[in-house]
Amino acid sequence: MSDFPLPAGFEELAGYRAWGLRTEQERSDRRQASTVADIEEFYRVMTARIEEIFAHLNALPLAGLAPADENLLLLTLSLQEISTVVENYRTVAVPDGWDVRDIEMNVVGGTY
Amino acid sequence: MTTTDPSVTAEEFARMPTVESYLRRDREPAPPAILLERSTEDLGNARIPKETYTSREIHEREKRLLWKKAWLMACRENDIPRVGDQVPFDIVGQSVLLIRSEKGLRAFHNTCQHRGNKLVTEPTSASGVRCSFHGWSWNLDGSIRSVPCRWDYPGMTDQEIRLPEVRVATWNGFVFINFDPDAAPLEDFLGEEVLRHWEHWDRTRAWKAAHIGKVVPCNWKLTLEAFLEVYHTVATHPEALFGSGDCNTQYDMYGLHQRLITAMGVPSPHLGDVPAQDVVDNLLGDTGASSMFGEEVELPQVGDDGNARQAVADFTRAGLGARTGVDFSGVSDSEMVDIIQYFVFPNFQPWGGYSYPMAYRVRPNGDDHRSSIFEMMLLVPVADDAELPRDAPLRMTDPELPWGAEAELGGFGPVADQDMFNLKKIQAGVESDGFSGMRYSNVQERNVRNFHRNLARYLDG
Numbered sequence: 001m002s003d004f005p006l007p008a009g010f011e012e013l014a015g016y017r018a019w020g021l022r023t024e025q026e027r028s029d030r031r032q033a034s035t036v037a038d039i040e041e042f043y044r045v046m047t048a049r050i051e052e053i054f055a056h057l058n059a060l061p062l063a064g065l066a067p068a069d070e071n072l073l074l075l076t077l078s079l080q081e082i083s084t085v086v087e088n089y090r091t092v093a094v095p096d097g098w099d100v101r102d103i104e105m106n107v108v109g110g111t112y
Numbered sequence: 113m114t115t116t117d118p119s120v121t122a123e124e125f126a127r128m129p130t131v132e133s134y135l136r137r138d139r140e141p142a143p144p145a146i147l148l149e150r151s152t153e154d155l156g157n158a159r160i161p162k163e164t165y166t167s168r169e170i171h172e173r174e175k176r177l178l179w180k181k182a183w184l185m186a187c188r189e190n191d192i193p194r195v196g197d198q199v200p201f202d203i204v205g206q207s208v209l210l211i212r213s214e215k216g217l218r219a220f221h222n223t224c225q226h227r228g229n230k231l232v233t234e235p236t237s238a239s240g241v242r243c244s245f246h247g248w249s250w251n252l253d254g255s256i257r258s259v260p261c262r263w264d265y266p267g268m269t270d271q272e273i274r275l276p277e278v279r280v281a282t283w284n285g286f287v288f289i290n291f292d293p294d295a296a297p298l299e300d301f302l303g304e305e306v307l308r309h310w311e312h313w314d315r316t317r318a319w320k321a322a323h324i325g326k327v328v329p330c331n332w333k334l335t336l337e338a339f340l341e342v343y344h345t346v347a348t349h350p351e352a353l354f355g356s357g358d359c360n361t362q363y364d365m366y367g368l369h370q371r372l373i374t375a376m377g378v379p380s381p382h383l384g385d386v387p388a389q390d391v392v393d394n395l396l397g398d399t400g401a402s403s404m405f406g407e408e409v410e411l412p413q414v415g416d417d418g419n420a421r422q423a424v425a426d427f428t429r430a431g432l433g434a435r436t437g438v439d440f441s442g443v444s445d446s447e448m449v450d451i452i453q454y455f456v457f458p459n460f461q462p463w464g465g466y467s468y469p470m471a472y473r474v475r476p477n478g479d480d481h482r483s484s485i486f487e488m489m490l491l492v493p494v495a496d497d498a499e500l501p502r503d504a505p506l507r508m509t510d511p512e513l514p515w516g517a518e519a520e521l522g523g524f525g526p527v528a529d530q531d532m533f534n535l536k537k538i539q540a541g542v543e544s545d546g547f548s549g550m551r552y553s554n555v556q557e558r559n560v561r562n563f564h565r566n567l568a569r570y571l572d573g
Contacts (some may be wrong), residue, residue, distance in 0.1 A: 009573075036384075088350040090390070095382040096346060 005068040007056055016042055019078035020071050022112065027081040032092050033108055037084070039082045039092060046079040077112055125555055133364035134375040135446050138421065146309045147373060151364045155561040160550040164564070165331040165542050170571070171481035175204045178458055178570045180291040183301045185460040185473060186210055186219070187287045188320055190503040191235065196252060199235045199505070201289065205479040208278050208289050209241070213252035217282065219289045220254050220275035230544050235505045241275070241424060243346075283307075285316035286462075304457065305366035309381040312447075313464050318491040320503035322520035325487040326478050327511045328532065330539035332459070332484035333567075336474040338531050339461060340563060342374050343556035346382055348530050353380035355395035355420070356451070363555070365562045368457035372559060376449045376467065377421035386563075389413065391420035396427060425449045432466060437495035440466060455559070457566055466493060470524065482539055488521060 019042060021024075021027045031039060036100035044055070053076055060069055085091055132150075135143045164170060185200035192212040200222050201208045209222035209232050222231050224243040231241050240257050242249035249257045254275040259265060267312050279290040281298035288298050299307060328335050338344065345358035352358075357375035359382065364371050377395060379386035386394075396411050412427040414420055425445035432448075440448065447465035455461050460474040471493045477483040487506060494500050509518060515525035515532065541547060552560050 088353060090383055090386055091353070094350075 007068045008070055010053070010056070010072055012070070013045070013049070013075055015111055016045065016075060017071075020074040021078060022074065022111070024081075025104070027078050031082050034082075034092055036090055036092060039086055040090075043079065043086045046075065047083075050076075050079070056065070072102060074112070075089070092096070125360070127171050128360035128381045128528065129357070129375075129378070130374045130452075131357065131375045132358060134357070134378055134421070138445045141442055141444050143444040144312050146312065147446055147452065149305075149309075149364070150361075150362070151305070151366055152558065153365065154554065155558050157554055159548075160551050160552065160561075160564055162542050162547055163540070164550075165334055166481075168481055171476070173571050174476075174480075174485050177573060179204045179206075179565065181295060181570060182458050183281070183288040183290045183295065183298050184458075185286050185456065186289045186505075188216070188503050189282055189285050189287055189316065190318075190320065190500060191287075191505065192217070193500075193502055194237065196237045196239055197235075198232055198237065198241070200232045202402070202478070204476050206291070207502075209275075210280070210287055210289070211241075211252050217277040217280050217287060218252070218254060219280035221278060225250055225256075225273040225275065226259075230480065242467060248273075284310050284314065284404065285318060286460075301368070302456065303367045304370050304371060306454065309371075309454070309464070310462075313466075315462070317494050317500065318469065319494050319501050320489050321492045323491040323504050323506045324515070324518050324521060325485050325506050325508045325513070326532075328484050328486050328535050329511075330480070330484060330535050331481055331542075332474050332476045333563075334498070334538050334542065335484045335486050335535055336459060337560050337563070338535060339456060339472055339474075340370075340372070340560045341552060341553075342372060342451075343559045344531075344534075346380070349527060350535060352394070352527075354384055354386050355391045358382070359556060361451075361556065363559045365559065367368055368566045369455060370559045370562055371452065371454040371464070373453075374451035375421075375446075376422045376451060381423070383506075386418040388418045388423070392423050392427075395420075395424055400456060421449050428467060430545075432493070437498055438493045446462075457563070458570075461490075468524075469493065486528075486535075488524065490520065 004014050004020060005014055019027075019030065021030060053072060056071055057069065057076065065073060085094060089095055125336070132148055135147060138347060150384065170432065171420055184201075184203060185568040186208060186351045187199045187210050187262040192210055193196070195212050195214055197212045199210050201210060207222035209220045211218045211220065224231055224245065225388075226243065226246055226248045229243050229245045231243055239247050240251050245258045247258075251257045254277060255269045256273045259268075259273070279293065279295065281288050281290075282424055283298060283302060290298075295301070342356075345352055345356060355376055355378070356378050357378045360375070362373040379391060392414055393411055396409075412423045414423045425448040428448045430441040430442065432438070434483045443466060446452075447467065449467050451468060452464035453461060454464055459474045461474075471489040471491060473487045473489075475485050477485050481488050485508075504520075515521060518525050521528070552558070
């Protein structure tokens with residue numbers, strides 16, 4: 001059993017387990033510590049399968065996800081985290097944006 | 113960056129590629145020399161007071177000294193192509209009726225000489241003008257045609273009940289009016305540069321395929337100024353950065369009038385290197401190509417030379433050529449790709465070239481100084497041997513609905529919605545006690561400064 005289980009058919013994404021992060025703070029930190037090449041590769045791989053991923057996750061209730069399904073969700077949340085900068089800027093941070101490394105992010109309600 | 117050294121601005125700006133540098137690297141046919149003609153000056157860093165946008169007194173001065181003195185784009189010749197065609201143009205409490213008469217274009221105050229009823233409220237076509245109230249009617253040349261029970265007006269002459277005339281003149285397919293009988297001719301108002309530059313782009317052979325207007329809840333100058341600079345791209349239109357030289361836009365001033373040229377098919381200086389194919393996909397994907405062609409199209413591939421501008425130019429040249437039957441083979445890449453936006457003082461923005469064949473008009477909403485009307489027109493080129501379809505009339509649409517809901521505008525609608533997102537909030541912000549005046553930037557917003565310099569010339573008499 002992998003320490004980063006994924007639903008059947010999505011096992012190839014295990015190579016990106018480093019993006020399986022539980023909090024917005026961790027995802028933001030990782031984005032800004034990455035290289036453009038890294039986030040573009042992750043973006044390409046994830047967007048190529050995004051319709052299948054949505055189809056899989058949308059069929060499941062958010063509460064009580066199995067570990068494999070939750071891991072897939074976490075990767076998808078990381079895709080969301082990086083997609084704006086990949087699509088608009090080709091940088092790891094928003095030009096002239098806030099330096100969010102100094103912002104403490106607190107989850108209010110919800111899980112992720 | 114925090115700096116108090118003014119030279120830093122100049123150094124930063126000097127490090128960016130200029131529009132001219134892009135144009136000089138373009139292949140044949142070379143861009144017209146007028147695009148390389150620079151005319152700019154440093155207008156300083158003074159602030160513009162907030163009252164400019166909030167004061168009723170300033171609005172009243174604008175009514176008296178600007179709108180009643182300047183030449184104003186009222187409609188297109190092709191809005192009223194046939195004898196009898198009529199269209200009203202309303203501006204700050206005045207209404208002008210544009211008519212195609214047997215003897216050419218005429219403009220009249222759009223008001224009945226009997227009891228002041230407004231005569232024409234929407235585009236129409238008729239052999240004359242008839243008031244809906246008591247039936248007074250006029251010929252297309254403004255002379256009185258009939259007064260019911262004329263016997264009841266002993267001594268009234270035909271001359272005194274003519275429709276009062278307003279000056280009218282045309283330029284490049286656009287019809288201008290002027291309330292001031294002493295104003296200099298339209299050609300003098302437009303000036304040598306605007307007339308000469310626009311010899312390159314014939315808009316008499318263009319069809320206004322769409323003309324959409326909406327009320328925007330802010331002073332007309334706030335609406336206008338959102339389209340006089342490209343500084344806002346990085347925050348308002350970030351999706352466009354891959355394919356547009358935003359902060360190195362070229363700003364030129366020609367007396368009352370001005371222009372900006374944004375090199376397209378090149379990455380923003382805000383970004384690092386962007387692969388040429390990504391530039392092309394960004395510029396033409398999603399909304400870009402569909403704006404032009406209104407349908408799904410296959411995006412072009414960048415050639416071995418890696419030149420995104422050429423790929424986009426070839427694509428637009430072929431696509432627009434196929435759709436319109438116009439031969440663009442002699443037109444430069446710049447005119448097929450770049451944003452070449454002219455501003456004709458005080459409120460008209462025709463875009464040059466063929467890349468974005470549009471025009472904007474901004475005016476106060478009626479007599480209200482806290483709301484305005486913004487209009488977008490699409491001007492599709494028409495082949496010389498083709499029949500020119502009648503222009504689409506202005507259609508005012510629900511301000512609560514997005515511009516993106518107007519299918520005729522294609523991809524331009526969603527971009528306008530990004531601008532409207534700001535303009536729906538700005539009046540309240542400007543009126544806040546916490547705001548004391550505009551801080552226009554030195555280079556990228558200097559054309560806004562030029563507009564205010566010229567506005568002041570009018571308002572100060």
